[in-house]
Amino acid sequence: MSKIYIFDTTLRDGEQAPGFSMSIEAKVNFARQLAKLNVDAIEAGFPVSSPVQFEAVRQIARTVKGPRILGLARTVKADIKAAADAVKSAKKSGIHTFISTSPIHMKHKLRKTPREVLKIAVESVKYARSLNNFVEFSAEDATRSEPDFLKEIISRVIAAGASVINIPDTVGYSIPEEFGSMISDLISDVPELNDVIVSVHCHNDLGLAVANSLAGVKNGVTQVECTVNGIGERAGNASLEEIVMGLDVRKDYFGEKATQIRTEELYPTSRLLTHLTGIAVQPNKAIVGENAFAHESGIHQDGFLKHAQTYEIMKPEHVGRKMSSLVLGRHSGRHGLKKRILELGYKLNEKDFEYIYGRFIEISDKKKEVFDDDLIAILNERVKTGIELYKLDYFHISSGKNMVPTATIKLIKQKQEFKESAWGDGPVDAVYNAIDKIVGLKTKLEDYSIRALSSGQDAMGVVHVNVKHNNEVFPGSGSSTDIIEASALAYLNSLNRILVLKKLNHKR
Template identity: 50%
Template sequence: MATQKVEIFDTTLRDGEQVPGCKLNTEQKLILARKLDELGVDVIEAGFAISSPGDFKSIEAISKIVNNATVCGLSRAVKNDIKVAAEALTYAKKPRIHTGIGTSDSHIKHKFKSNREEVLQRAYDAVKYAKSFVEDVEFYAEDAGRTDNDYLAKVCEAAIKAGATVLNIPDTTGYCLPQEYGAKIKYLKEHVKDIDKAIISCHCHNDLGLATANSIEAIRNGARQIECTINGIGERAGNAALEEVVMILKQHPYLNFETNINSQHLFALSQLVSKHMGISPQPNKAIVGANAFAHSSGIHQDGVIKRRDTYEIMDPKDVGVTESAIVLTARSGRAALAYKAKNAGYNLTKLQLDEVYANFLNFADQHKQVNDDDIHQIVETSNIYREIKSA
């Protein structure tokens, strides 16, 4: 089976910036936009133009400097929103307007005080108007995860008829289970007229910790674009993490999907986003967390020292991490201590290692972690140090 392309739609600069305290200025957005373009993302969602003069300015500036990716601007299904988005994208080499409306009964009844027929018409009209400005129009059915599939299919048909090139099926509240979300995508593939004229996109939130799983399940059922953010940042519990979905597709080649992402830039870009947004991923974060390639258990350390893939399914270099980390703690074994001691300049015999290891355990029990500099103290305060030194 031929490998199929999955487009990566990065919304770090839009949805990611909705994290409280993570507001970026235009200069910071330009720095990140350049790096995202170099990373190989297919689409950069640069902002929500109508929301503020600053966002308009940022979208306009990003449009001028991005060379490869499509630059996308968000709007509601409101004429002035769409017009302003188009103006902000004037200089983009490949502009896209991303417009849409809530389609769940909850949104229709309580948010819009409307009905299904009116919302269906608003969806059609919004796409039609956006199409008068740009060729590439993405329609989002907000809260699609909780939208009745039959009605959602009708909305998608209307959007395609109006000229939509991409259909975004968001799990806005992060409610869906993977099999439910996958089944929804499959239903649309099988029941929406002219579905082949548009790309189905998934935009999954992480309220129940399922954003990445839902995104992969969407791809397996016919979606061909994943909307995601660096480090999984975003509204509430965040979005699907770009680094996670990309590496899942890369590490499971039998799925027959590929992206344009240069994965060796992932760790550096994660660090850059953390720096500018002032929020670091948790240490146990997959792919880019501080502990993603760190080993502290003696059994794991021994296995990794003997052969890296004993406990690592990815080569850290593939995501831009220099090497695996052997972290010494009271749970570490002799193999890890010998490895660290050798790096510090001590080639210990088995008997010497036994002596130093006893000293190490006493030291480790008093500290959360044993640093490289501590190795010298541990070795040099052992009873056998004179023998080691003379050797």
């Protein structure tokens, strides 16, 4: 049995894609789920890039047990130092540093000669090793690099102390057969690679990220970098669930190469990511899409009913797709709610639990049955903080055709009441303008999305917003059976996060 390490970069490569920003709480939450899924490594972020990134990586390193926690760093001292500081409290930690090795990147992006790049790579790996004993080195744009130069830099950084060598197809340019033979050449020409973990990191620009990664595995790599739902820069990264199930279902082809992933957590992990980012996967997405196990055509259904394996190559239960039948209602009380929250994998302190309980009662008043999805939506509204935040107490809107939409709002902060009214393009805009008058932050609303949770007329609406402040994006979410209220809650959620961060920076 040879083990294939799963290195998850959902929180770094995935999160940096437009529209996928997550709050610190959401990232910690998701990292905890990744630990449950049993990934080997979590790339938790790019610590030097912003205070929020640094703080998220620091909190994940401090609280998430099991996987190795890594921070990304360019081959620059300040980056490496920030990554080392952010991950230092993890039981297993590491620094992932990278530099481009292709002629086009070295010449136009770095404006450096190959000799200079080689020197920087070796010095950076040495410096990183002086701060942490686990260092991964990536040769960015490896698939467009000169093979001889790539081999030289790999053997030099291994001598300098790198324990993982990553070969990325950064621009998603490779074809599986070609990528596989490149990997096999590297492994046979650089004997030092036998003493380290050899990793691949493929992008999906031609839809080949998973195929290329699996070609890598077939040709001897021992680690695959991937993201849940395949999210990531541009067309995304190789999808974790597809890699894992590819290796699992086709053991006959891959031999005894196996991951240690708990496959029953694949679907719950995918769903959680959807909740945290507000972005759903396409229905026909392999493994986790809504239709991935739906058999519609009559001929298929007939065959499936006679013998499931006629049309099914894996069982839905095996990837965690069993619909929860548990439904809560007002009568479930504190005890029932607490139990369900624990089963969903959330750990809350008393204060947070009381907040969630209050929201649960509000929702079960309007909606008889509260589903897991509803519960997860309100759990994601929490902002962990030491400061008092603005809470929505009251709102009233008037809106219609041939009239100016207006909103009156009352917010409460530290028992103090704030009232304002404003007009806007529509009722949501009017509410946001009234909130802005009270909170007084300079912000720009970047994205607004709304979707219905569960089905039926009394379904909850979940609103996701991304609000930009000082060049940083702050996500917020809110849920209610009233979409104007959900919109107000989401906006406030995001503004409160900005206020928490301001306080945090002030303390530093």
